[in-house]
Amino acid sequence: MADFWQSKDGFWNRGGWWKALLVTVAYLAVYLGIGQLVGLWLGHLIDEGGVFASARNVAIELLLPIGAGAVIIAAFLVAIGWLKPVLGRQPVRGRPWMWIAVAVVAYPIILRLIGVDYGGFADGVVVVALITGLFIGIAEELVTRGAGVALLRKAGHREITVAVISSALFALMHLVNAIGTGFSLTIVVLLVYTFFFGICMYLIMRVTGSIVWAIIAHGLTDPTLFLSTGGIDTAVEGTQNIWLTVASTGNWAVILFGLVALFLIRGRIGEPAPVAAAAP
Template sequence: MNTTAQRSGWARFWDHGRWWKALVLAVGYLAIYEPASLLMAPFVPYIGDEDSTSYVLVLIVVPVLIGGLVLVGFGASVGWLRSTFERQPIRGRGWMWIAIVVVLLFNVLRFASIDYSAAGFDWVAAWLLAGLVIGFSEELLTRGYVVRIMRSSGHSEVAVGLVSAALFALLHGSNLFTGQALGPTLLQMVYTFFFGFCMYLALRVTRTIVAPILLHASTDPSIFMQGTHPAVGGIGSLAQLGNIAVVLVGVVLLIVFLISERRIRHHDQIMLSNPVRGS
């Protein structure tokens, strides 16, 4: 492993974490993803409507894949890639599993209420691939690199979790500049903030980035496929409450998280001020 002195100036720059570097990285990802989407625009007349397999592959998978490959290259260039996928050093708490259970539950409900015969195998497969690419890229950025930057600058886990979720919401706020109306964009940002916070809790409690990647990878396909080809039945109606449930549960878990982290900091301060008592 390279020592600090042997590392390049580029790597040393990113090693000294600051919150604004996390913002720069997120904006940089958008600066790559958005042009990559525009590069696909000439193919629109040839790929059919939003319900076509080619649409999903060309306009969703390819741009995100380009952004994901750039993120992998970035991680390799600063020596973060391997450690990002290693076991995380900070433990979670039992109640954090609630975030995983709620997200996973509604993903399963949505997958169970899709009209697969109407959707077609190719379209379903394309969306599953899209979900994997989206989950990998966005979680590598926000729960991987952003979390690392924030922790390396000595911020509390409250700041780590909130900034990670906020930058994740920012990524989706960029839809405002691609023609999406303000109202739906704001609602999407609220949902993605709390979903991103749930993914941070998944990272904490499992201590591996693989967990939020897989949860995220199953979320986007289930939402879009169930919304496009819903099956008739009560499960579908319940599944459609998933986004609301994530927001409501996210609010409650955020409150619990803030209280829990405050108690931990208070306990640590007592131990530091009275080491004899803490021994």
């Protein structure tokens, strides 16, 4: 059985976009199932006032389901012998222009860290939210930029295809936000943003040479966004906080840069790297 999963001609090592989709859908099913179980077992402990009303709320509603999801996707990668390669050095060299993705993602994080009203949260909320963000980064990056990218590369796709499909799968994961609220304009905007955020995460992974930096960037983006708005997938509206106002431009910066990047991504596993003069 181990040979079936891990051999050179094994099921996963043959790659394929549909296998990347399969991993994503399976992860979502497990994540949602765990969320339901946690709600049934611990829902009576949730305090009134929303997810960020208490550290216990954040732990029950966010940390436990996403933490379990992170452990499960990591265990899956271990089982098929991929965790070490996924966490290892990227096989495709990044280009200097890709560092722009780091700046585009980093500046809103920094501004939110400065501008968040930490005193407005109950004890422990900020700490648990930051820990939750780390697990979000681990889980979602291992699913999409980890397993997804590896499966697409093993199928022989060019890097632009790898970037687009893995980012589309990342956006697909956020369709769960429509559960209970319905498919609205807000969800459409969220899907567009998450697609291009996925492109930025792919570029960060490429230019730094490691998925670890994408995990860190992702793991800081979500909790600082939650804490700056007081909710999930909530925009900053009517604030007089200059730090958060400027940080809110980061969403458009991600979308615009991600759109331009689609025309610049090159390469394929096994192709020789172009000389510096010919690099885009």
